[in-house]
Amino acid sequence: MKCAExxxxxxxxxxxxxxxxxxxxxxxxxxxxxxxxxxxxxxxEAPFAWLQVEANVSLAFIVIDPFLVLPGxxxxxxxxxxxxxxxxxxxxALLLNIVTVHGPNRATVNLKGPIVINRLTHVGxxxxxxxxxxxxxxxxxxxxxxxx
Amino acid sequence: xxxxxxxxxxxxxxxxxxxxxxxRVEGDVVKVGIEAPSDVPVHRQxxxxxxxxxxxxxxxxxxxxxxxLAGAPAQSESAVNRPLTRVARKPSLQNL
Numbered sequence: 001m002k003c004a005e006x007x008x009x010x011x012x013x014x015x016x017x018x019x020x021x022x023x024x025x026x027x028x029x030x031x032x033x034x035x036x037x038x039x040x041x042x043x044x045e046a047p048f049a050w051l052q053v054e055a056n057v058s059l060a061f062i063v064i065d066p067f068l069v070l071p072g073x074x075x076x077x078x079x080x081x082x083x084x085x086x087x088x089x090x091x092x093a094l095l096l097n098i099v100t101v102h103g104p105n106r107a108t109v110n111l112k113g114p115i116v117i118n119r120l121t122h123v124g125x126x127x128x129x130x131x132x133x134x135x136x137x138x139x140x141x142x143x144x145x146x147x148x
Numbered sequence: 149x150x151x152x153x154x155x156x157x158x159x160x161x162x163x164x165x166x167x168x169x170x171x172r173v174e175g176d177v178v179k180v181g182i183e184a185p186s187d188v189p190v191h192r193q194x195x196x197x198x199x200x201x202x203x204x205x206x207x208x209x210x211x212x213x214x215x216x217l218a219g220a221p222a223q224s225e226s227a228v229n230r231p232l233t234r235v236a237r238k239p240s241l242q243n244l
Contacts, residue, residue: 030200031207048214061206062214080187099215100206107215110206113199128191128199137198142218 022051022117028061028098028126029113039096051096051115063096069109069141076130077116085118085125094119099141107143111135
């Protein structure tokens with residue numbers, strides 16, 4: 001018991017990054033060298049948000065809360081990823097899934113590889129779900145014709 | 149690259165904890181059984197490639213127009229609207 005207490009106190013939570021800065025130490029798959037992002041949320045653009053490349057503000061990924069798209073989404077995050085991200089409980093995790101816009105009438109979301117971010121440290125990782133085979137990398141979003 | 153010949157039913161042990169068994173050979177399809185501890189991720193190579201490709205397609209200019217969603221839920225329901233500050237809906241971390 002004493003031992004457990006000691007371990008508990010030795011593991012310090014790293015200082016959280018400022019505001020909406022997000023650090024992905026492994027980058028994104030295919031973009032391993034880009035590790036620093038800023039999460040931009042504009043209520044007028046809900047339910048979408050932008051994960052902007054910090055070093056190049058003209059580049060960004062469109063992201064969405066996957067539970068809005070698929071309420072029954074059951075992402076099974078592998079244990080090594082849970083440890084890497086430093087998640088102690090499910091509530092500490094923010095999930096963002098990357099949206100691809102294929103054209104004015106077609107957009108999809110990647111449900112196989114969500115970005116899982118620790119809300120306390122702002123450190124995250126794009127994980128491949130243990131149950132990735134249950135989900136599509138191009139899950140269609142219910143896009144309506146642009147009114148404009 | 150180490151290349152080994154195995155017959156159906158034979159196995160390979162990696163690091164004393166990962167067992168790879170040739171379950172069956174049918175024509176040009178090999179069925180492989182993998183037993184590994186839960187801290188060892190095992191995926192088909194295609195999954196990585198698929199996500200890489202998807203990320204590359206998704207990278208966009210920030211001025212790109214956003215799609216409009218049919219029946220988009222009220223803004224307040226989105227966990228993204230309270231980013232990194234409040235509690236999100238619970239994902240199931242089955243291994244936690």
